[in-house]
Amino acid sequence: MRDFSIEVHGCHEYDATGAISDPIYLSATYRHPSFGHSTGYDYGRMANPTRDRLEGIMNLLERGERSWALSSGMAAINMILHILVPGDHVLLSEDLYGGTVRLAKDIYHAYGLSFDYVDTSDISIVRKAIRPNTKVLFIETPSNPMMRVTDIAAMAETAHRNGALLVVDNTFLSPHFQKPLTFGADIVLHSATKYLCGHNDIIAGILTVRDKNADYTKKLELLIKSEGPNLSPMDSWLLLRSIKTLGVRVERQAENALKIAKWLQAQPAVTDVYYVGLPDHPGYALQQKQATGNGSMISFKVESPALAKAMLGRLKLFAFAESLGGVESLLTYPLAQTHAEMPKELLARTGLDECVMRMSVGIEDVQDLIADLEHALKES
Ligand SMILES: Cc1ncc(COP(=O)(O)O)c(C=O)c1O
Numbered sequence: 001m002r003d004f005s006i007e008v009h010g011c012h013e014y015d016a017t018g019a020i021s022d023p024i025y026l027s028a029t030y031r032h033p034s035f036g037h038s039t040g041y042d043y044g045r046m047a048n049p050t051r052d053r054l055e056g057i058m059n060l061l062e063r064g065e066r067s068w069a070l071s072s073g074m075a076a077i078n079m080i081l082h083i084l085v086p087g088d089h090v091l092l093s094e095d096l097y098g099g100t101v102r103l104a105k106d107i108y109h110a111y112g113l114s115f116d117y118v119d120t121s122d123i124s125i126v127r128k129a130i131r132p133n134t135k136v137l138f139i140e141t142p143s144n145p146m147m148r149v150t151d152i153a154a155m156a157e158t159a160h161r162n163g164a165l166l167v168v169d170n171t172f173l174s175p176h177f178q179k180p181l182t183f184g185a186d187i188v189l190h191s192a193t194k195y196l197c198g199h200n201d202i203i204a205g206i207l208t209v210r211d212k213n214a215d216y217t218k219k220l221e222l223l224i225k226s227e228g229p230n231l232s233p234m235d236s237w238l239l240l241r242s243i244k245t246l247g248v249r250v251e252r253q254a255e256n257a258l259k260i261a262k263w264l265q266a267q268p269a270v271t272d273v274y275y276v277g278l279p280d281h282p283g284y285a286l287q288q289k290q291a292t293g294n295g296s297m298i299s300f301k302v303e304s305p306a307l308a309k310a311m312l313g314r315l316k317l318f319a320f321a322e323s324l325g326g327v328e329s330l331l332t333y334p335l336a337q338t339h340a341e342m343p344k345e346l347l348a349r350t351g352l353d354e355c356v357m358r359m360s361v362g363i364e365d366v367q368d369l370i371a372d373l374e375h376a377l378k379e380s
Pocket residue numbers: 072073074075097099140144169171172190191192193203204205323338
């Protein structure tokens with residue numbers, strides 16, 4: 001099956017009723033037929049049939065062998081850092097979600113892990129920064145919010161040559177557009193809160209691994225069953241329902257995004273536009289090689305911090321809000337929201353300043369979205 005069909009039919013199996021929509025199994029525990037026999041389900045933290053369906057569909061979409069549906073994207077990132085031991089080193093993209101940096105700096109640093117942030121869009125910098133104790137390379141591509149593109153295959157090759165794992169946060173593109181495991185990544189994760197959900201009504205995370213027998217998979221399995229960060233059956237079902245429309249949503253969003261990015265480029269008050277679907281983006285060729293679409297995340301700079309702040313109050317259709325990936329268009333001010341706790345030195349290196357706005361384009365009529373932006377920019 002191809003992606004659009006997987007998204008709709010996934011792991012659905014008809015039960016005796018012929019129900020088209022997956023049943024929701026809310027049961028926390030399961031009756032055993034007799035001693036030594038099990039239906040395959042014992043207790044909801046270990047496995048749940050509705051969550052299993054979701055995990056199965058994520059295996060198919062990401063071309064992985066084992067997935068876990070978790071209570072948030074941060075729970076997924078936490079599990080990855082949790083498989084490491086004191087003394088281990090992690091190399092991360094310097095331009096990435098601020099919550100990942102906070103988890104590293106304020107929590108795992110105290111447990112003896114060390115972290116370095118580099119421009120992973122330049123593989124020569126990565127090769128120089130890797131150390132004998134580097135156990136994980138962690139990237140976002142496109143990066144957040146400056147939209148740099150990292151070569152997944154080159155990163156995987158570099159990681160493996162050094163005995164490290166490559167982890168890709170694939171939130172920005174969703175598996176409909178990018179499948180990092182097929183380029184050699186070991187673990188892919190999502191804030192499923194974003195495109196996978198698509199309706200801004202669930203907080204969820206997904207982890208998918210390439211090899212179900214690998215040591216890191218066994219460690220993740222043990223951690224997840226012992227610590228219990230799993231997604232509830234109800235939220236698992238909502239995600240299953242959302243994924244049925246993933247392809248139509250993200251393709252429509254990407255179409256809208258390209259039109260908006262081109263329009264932004266023509267605005268005198270906009271000084272820079274960062275969208276990986278624009279042919280003059282420095283990562284354009286690589287993006288076309290490793291993804292089948294460009295997504296709908298656009299960052300741009302306006303001519304002054306005052307205009308950036310004023311725009312946020314003038315928008316009517318775009319909501320000034322954190323998050324991304326939903327059918328509703330959102331405008332985020334990264335410096336005060338998603339990246340508020342980012343160390344100043346990293347902000348300076350990536351060019352994330354007071355003029356940067358980050359946009360998640362939804363499925364509305366693009367002419368209405370452009371009219372909203374025009375009004376917000378023009379009152380300057
Ligand atoms: C790229 C990225 N990764 C991870 C996360 C964390 O996900 P969650 O908010 O679902 O915990 C976010 C949240 O904004 C994100 O944007």
